[in-house]
Amino acid sequence: MLTPDVLQRLDALQLDYIDALDSKDLPRWLETFQKDQGEYYVIPGEHVEEDLPLSLLHDDCYARIQDRVNFIEKVWVGIYEDYQMRHFVQRVRATPGDAPDTYDMKSNVSVLYTNTEGHAQVLAVGTYEDRVRMNGGAARFLRTRVILDNFTTPRYIVYPL
Amino acid sequence: MLTPDVLQRLDALQLDYIDALDSKDLPRWLETFQKDQGEYYVIPGEHVEEDLPLSLLHDDCYARIQDRVNFIEKVWVGIYEDYQMRHFVQRVRATPGDAPDTYDMKSNVSVLYTNTEGHAQVLAVGTYEDRVRMNGGAARFLRTRVILDNFTTPRYIVYPL
Amino acid sequence: MLTPDVLQRLDALQLDYIDALDSKDLPRWLETFQKDQGEYYVIPGEHVEEDLPLSLLHDDCYARIQDRVNFIEKVWVGIYEDYQMRHFVQRVRATPGDAPDTYDMKSNVSVLYTNTEGHAQVLAVGTYEDRVRMNGGAARFLRTRVILDNFTTPRYIVYPL
Amino acid sequence: MDMPLRALPDPLNDYRWPAAENEVPKDVFSRDDIYRRELERLFAGPVWHVAAHRAELPNRCDFKTTWVAETPILVVQGDDSVMRAFYNACSHRGVMLETRRRGHAREFECPYHRWLFDEKGTLRACPAENDFIPGFDKADNGLAQIRCEEFLGLVFVTLSDETPPLREYLKGMEPGLELVLMGDGDCRLLGYHKTVIDANWKLYRDNDGYHTPLLHKAFTWLNWQGGKGSQTVTEQGHLAVTADLKPLSDTGILHDPSLLEFKAAIRAGGEGPQAKTGVLVLSPGTLISKALDLPIIRYSLPKGVDRTEIHWTFIAHKDDDPEMLQHRIRQANMMGPSAMISLEDAAVFNRTQKACATQPPNTQFVKGFRPGMDLAAAGQNDEVGNLAWWEIYRRLMGFQREAA
Amino acid sequence: MDMPLRALPDPLNDYRWPAAENEVPKDVFSRDDIYRRELERLFAGPVWHVAAHRAELPNRCDFKTTWVAETPILVVQGDDSVMRAFYNACSHRGVMLETRRRGHAREFECPYHRWLFDEKGTLRACPAENDFIPGFDKADNGLAQIRCEEFLGLVFVTLSDETPPLREYLKGMEPGLELVLMGDGDCRLLGYHKTVIDANWKLYRDNDGYHTPLLHKAFTWLNWQGGKGSQTVTEQGHLAVTADLKPLSDTGILHDPSLLEFKAAIRAGGEGPQAKTGVLVLSPGTLISKALDLPIIRYSLPKGVDRTEIHWTFIAHKDDDPEMLQHRIRQANMMGPSAMISLEDAAVFNRTQKACATQPPNTQFVKGFRPGMDLAAAGQNDEVGNLAWWEIYRRLMGFQREAA
Amino acid sequence: MDMPLRALPDPLNDYRWPAAENEVPKDVFSRDDIYRRELERLFAGPVWHVAAHRAELPNRCDFKTTWVAETPILVVQGDDSVMRAFYNACSHRGVMLETRRRGHAREFECPYHRWLFDEKGTLRACPAENDFIPGFDKADNGLAQIRCEEFLGLVFVTLSDETPPLREYLKGMEPGLELVLMGDGDCRLLGYHKTVIDANWKLYRDNDGYHTPLLHKAFTWLNWQGGKGSQTVTEQGHLAVTADLKPLSDTGILHDPSLLEFKAAIRAGGEGPQAKTGVLVLSPGTLISKALDLPIIRYSLPKGVDRTEIHWTFIAHKDDDPEMLQHRIRQANMMGPSAMISLEDAAVFNRTQKACATQPPNTQFVKGFRPGMDLAAAGQNDEVGNLAWWEIYRRLMGFQREAA
Ligand code: FES
Ligand code: FES
Ligand code: FES
Ligand SMILES: [Fe+3]
C-alpha cells in the first residue's frame, strides 16, 4: 500500500491535470507530463476488447503533445464549435511501477461538457491508466492512457480528455 | 499545502452540504453557512466569460439564504414538479485564504436529478468556489459561489445547487 | 470520527467493489461480501418514499448473491445486449456500526454505461448504504443497499449496481 | 393526441395487411403514423385498459396517477369506496391537476387559479366566480370523468362510449383472473419494478408459449420442467395460459433453491387453485401473471412508437402471514426486468425493434398454426394464441388485407 | 423550416377552431403539424420579433446571435451605429457564419472557403473569385438581410415583406414600453437567466391577471398587495398590464425585506412613471416587464413543439448609480426562472403541456369574459386579455371556426 | 423504413429543385419527409453501399454487423471465403440475430426460439419444427440475403434488384481505388475512429477541392503545399481527386515533423503509385482516401435526418513491415475526427446543418462552374465535382426542376 503522502501527490497531479484541461490552460496541461518523455493516448474501448492497435489520439512522444497544444491554440481557432469540459476522476488503484520512483495508477473518469448554448451532456467516460514519475516532490506523467468506454464520441474532440 | 486534518474538515463540510441538499434538509444546508455572514451565489458561466454582474441566485447576506429556505418550504409547495438531486464534488484546489482561519477551495461539481417518474438526467455541472472559516473544529462556509457551466438549465431550479 | 486508516480501508473496499463490477469480474465482486453473511439489495427510491417492502434485486443471503453471479455468467449469455458500466462513488458519511468491528457508510453513486455501439448515458444514480465488517485488515460488506433515485431504469439491469 | 373530432384524411388508408393469416407486418412496430392512429382508434377506442389495482390505492381518498398512452389519468377511490377515473387536467385551462404518483387527498387544488375539486371530481370552489362568463355553473365544470369499472380489484378504464361493459369485455377470462389474483383479488401492494424497453408496446404483449422453455435458459439449466396446462383465447383477443410452473426439484445447481418454493401449493397439499400458475394477456396491453407464489400486474405504457415503460407491479394477498409475505418478496428475484427468468424478454423485444426495417417485411407465426384453424384451440406451447388479437387490431385500425 | 415557395397541400386545412370565442384547443400546444405551420405562417409571417436590445450589443461592431424559431439570426450594430439583422448563414454554401453568442467583430469570415463579410453584411473578399461562375458579383452575394427596426433600444426583426412598419405594429404599446424601459430605453445589460420549459412557446405568452395573486403565493404569504392598475389590449394582440406592484410593507416575515424596496419610486417620491410597474406581452412571444426596480425582457425561443428556451434578460438604466445597480442585481431574486414570484409559472406551463391529450379538448377563458365583449376593455385581473391574440393567431394560421 | 410495396401518395411530389444547375436546396438536409423518401428511393434504391472491407472480417466465418440507414446488415465471410450479406433479422419473428459489432461464428442462434442459421444464412434447425405450419420448409426460411459484391476487398451491398453490376457501377474509379487501397486491397485493420456529426449525411459527402487549402489552416500554417493532381467524376457521381499531398518540408514549426513523412514515397524513390495521394467519394456516402501513408475508409451512417455516425476505418497493407505499420498508426493523428487536418470538416458540416432554415433557400457552387459545362471536366480545386452526384440524387428522388 502506498503512503498517504505518495497518494496525495498522485492525486494532486491528477487534479492539476483535469483542472488545467477544464480551464483550457493547455500549457499547464503540458506541464503535467514529464518533459521530453511524457506520452499521451486516447484509446477506444472497442480496440482494447478487439485488440486493435490504433489510438484516437496517439502522442507517443513529448513533441507530439507539444504539437497538439499548438494545433488547438493556433490552427483550429475560430472554426470549431467551442465547449466547456468538466472532469471527474476516481482513483481505483495505485501501485509502485516497474521502474524506481514510478507509480501506476488507474482511475475512473467522466467528462461532462457544455456547448455554447449552455446545455450539458456526457462527453466521455472511461478510465485513465497512468504511469507517474515522482521527481523529488514533483510528480509528472510518464504516460497517460485514456481508455474511452464511449468510443463513438458524441462530437469531435478538440481538447485532450 | 494544507494539513490532512484541515483538508478532511473542508471535505466534511462539503459533504455535509451536498448530503443536506440531496436529503432536501434545507435547515441543515443553512447550517453549513457561517451564521449571519454566509453568502451564496449561483452564477451562469457565460457571465464569468462575458463579465456580466448578474447571478442566477444571489444571496449576498445570510438573511437572503434564510428567506430562500422559507420560500422552498413554505411558498412553492404543491406547485413545482419535485425532483431528487444527487451531487458529486471533486475538490481540485484548497489554499489558505486571505484572512486568518479561512480557506479558499475550488471543486468540480455535477448534479444529477431524477424526476417524479423516475428518470435521471444532468441538472447542473460546474465548479464551487468556496470560502470557508474554521471556527475551532467546525468549518462553515463564508461564501459559496456555484459557477454553472450549463447556464441554460434543463428545468427551473427549485433547490440550491 | 473514524481514523484515516479505517476510512482508507473502507474506501479501498468500495473501490474494489466498483472496479470489479466495471471490469465485469463478478467473482471478485462476490469476494467483497462477507462470506456466507453478505446481503445485497437494490431498492427503488420510490419504495423508500412510499414505504413499500419490495426490492428490485433482493439478495438476502450470500447464496442468493452466488446464484446471481451464476445467472449472469451461465444463463443469460448471448441473449442480453451487453454494456459497459463505469461507477463513481462519493462517501458522504461513515460511522462505527452497532456491532463491534462494523461500520456504516453512506455514499452517493452514479453509474454511466456505454452500449455496444459506443454511446454513453446515465444508467443509475442514488446512494449506497453499506454495512462493513473489518476482519483484521480485510474489510468486507455485510450488507449493501443501493437506493436507486432513478427507479425507472433506462434499460434492464444485467449486472449488479 | 389528436382529438377524434378533428379527423384528417389519412394516407394510411392505403396500408395493406399481409394476406397470410399467420403474418404480421414489421412496420406496425416502427411507423409513427401507425402509432398516431393507434392513439385515436385503439387507446381512445373501444377497449378497456387496466389503470390500477385497488391494492395501489387501498384506502378511501387514495389516488393513483397513470397514463393511457399520451393521456394522463387520475384514479381516485371516493370516500364512498367507489373507484373513479378522470382526465388528469383542470377543467379550466388544463393544468395537470395531480403530479404525484400515488397519495391520499380529499381535495385537488389546481395551482394556477386555485380551482378546487373534491375526490369525486366535483368543482367545489373557484376564486372570483361571480366575475365569470354568464351562465357559468360549477356543476358543469367538474373534472371530465372517464368510464371506470372494477373486477377483482382491477380498475379498468375506457375512453370510448362504445366499449362494451367490462364483464362482457372480459368474458372467458374470469377463471384466469381469479387464479392470478388469488381468488378474490383482495391484495396489498408490495412495490414496483419500473423500466424502459426500447421497443413498441405491441412487442411487449406479443407473448407465446413457444418461446418460454427456449428463450429462458434457466429452465434447462436448472432442469426445471413446466407442468401440463391449457390455453384460453377470447373473442377480445385476451389470452390465458395456465401452464403449471412447478416448483424446482433441487438439483444442487442453485445455492438458494428456497427461492423457487411453491409455498401456497405446498400448504394446499398441491391441490386446488392455490397450486396453479398462470399468465394472462389482457388486450390491449396488460399482462397479469402468477408464477409460483408471485402475482404480478405488468402495465405497458407506450412513450412513443419505439419506447415503452413497463411497470411491474407486485402484490400479495391481504391475508398473507409474514412468512408468505417475505417469501413473495424474495421470489421477486424470479420475475421482473432484471430477474432470473424474464430478463431475456426485454432483450428480445429490443432486438426485434432494431430490426424492423428488414426483409422479409412480415414476421410469421408458424408453431401450431394451421390455415383456417380455430385460433381459440391453440395449444399451450404454440405461438398462434396472439393471432386472435392481431386480427382485432387489424380491424380496429382499419387496415385491409392484401388479396391472397 | 420549409421554405414558403414550396408550400404543400396541407391536411390542416380541415382543422376547426372551437365556435366559442373564449375557448382554445389544447392540441395547438402539442401537434407537430401545427408547429410546422407556425414556422411558415407565424414565425416567417407578418409579425415583428424582438431579437435583441441595444444593451446587449452596446458598441459599434458589437453583435448578438439569436433565433427566430429554427432560423439563426445575426444582429450587428454597424460602425454607423445602425442595427442590422442578417440570416446567420454564409451566402456561399450556407455555413453558420457566427457561432458565438455575443461579441465584437468588424468582419465575419466563413471558415469553409474564407469568404469575408463586413459588419454591414457586404461580401468583401472571396478567394479565387476570378474562377467563379461567369457574372458572379460580390455585390449580389452579401449576407441576406432581414428587415430590422428599433424602438427604445429594442431591436425588432421580421422575416416577411408584408409586415407593417414597426411603429404601426406597436401602436398603443408606446406608454407601456416607456414605462418598462425606464423612459428612454437607454440601458445596460446585467445578465441572463436562461432555462428550458417543457412546454409549447404559446403557453409561455399566455398570461393573465387572474392567476397572479392566486398562483404566486408569495403575495398572500407576505401579505403583499397589488395596487390599482389598468390593462391595454392592442389590435396586434399585444397586452400591457400596469398593475402596480407596490413595495412590501415589512411584515416581519422576510429576513431581508430590503430586497423588495421600490427604490426608484422612493426616490421619485412615489409619483410619476418611475413609481409604476408593468408587464407587457409583445406578440408573438416576448414579455417585457418592470416589477419594482427590475426591468426584464423575456425572449421565448421555441425548440420544437413542446420545448422552449426562455432567456430572461436583465437590464439596468445607464444612468444608475452604483447603489441602484446593486439593488437591481439583488432584486433579480424576485423574478426569474428560480425566483420568488415567478418560479411557479414554469411549473404551471409544464404541467399544462403534459395534459394536452385530455378531455375536454379545449381550454376556457372565463374570468371577465362576456360574449361579444370588447376584448380591449378587459380588466386588469381578467384572463380574457389573451383572446385578442388568439383570434389573430387563428387567422394567421388559417384555421376556421366550427359552426356554433 | 416503409416497405416499398406500401408506397403512399406523397406530398413531396410537388417539391421543386432550383432551376440553376449550380444550386442545391438547403432543406434537403433538414426535411424529415425527404429523409424518409431517401430511405426508400436511395438507400433501398439502385446504388451500391460499402458495407465493409475484407480487412474487417479477414478470416473464414468472421462477421461484421452494420447498417444501411435504418436497415441492419450482417456481413459474413463464408467458410468458402465468399462474402455474403444478410438482413440482420431472424427469419421467424424478426429478432436481430447478431448484436456484436464484429466476431467469429460458424452459426448464428436466435435467442427467442433458438432457430439456428449457418454462416451462409441457411436455416439449419428449429425446435418443434414438426408442429409448424403445414408446408414449412427450412430451405425457404433462411436469412434473407442481400446482393453483395467485392472489389479490392471492399464489400459492397445493394438492397435493390435493379442496381447494375458492381464493376459497371464503379466504372472509372478503378485506378483511384487501386491507389487508395495500395494496389491490391490486401489490407489489415488497424482500428476505428467513430464519432457523431449533427448534420445530414449528404453534407458529409459534399466534398470539394476548393475548401481544402482554405478551411484546413494547417496547410498554410505549416507552409505545406499540395502538389499537382487531377479529378475524375463518373456517371454514377463518384469523385476521385488525386491531388498529391506532398510530405512536409520541415519548416521547424512542428516539434515532431516525422509524423508527416511520406514513407512509401521515399521508399519508392518518389515515383509510381506508392508516391500518390488521393481521396475518393463513392456514391452515395462512402469516402476512401490515402493521404501520405494513411489509407482510410469513412462510412457515413445516417441516424435520422440531422445526425450521422462517421466510422473512420484505418487500414494498413498486409505486407507492411513493423516500421511502416507503426508509422501509419502515428499518422492517424493527421486525419480523423480529432485530427490535424480534418477536425475542421465536422465543424463546418455541423454549422451548415444549424443554418438550413435561412435565406437564400439554396446553396450555390460557384468555383469553377460554367453553365452547361461538362461536370466531368472540373478541376482539382473546383467545387463543381459534386454537381454530377446532385443531379443523380435529384433524379433518384423524383424531384423536378423549377422552370428557369
Ligand atoms: S387552470 Fe386550473 S384553475 Fe385555472
Ligand atoms: S460556405 Fe462560406 S465560404 Fe464557402
Ligand atoms: S424469432 Fe428467431 S427463433 Fe423465433
Ligand atoms: Fe418470456
Ligand SMILES: [Fe+3]
Ligand atoms: Fe405568473
Ligand SMILES: [Fe+3]
Ligand atoms: Fe476537408
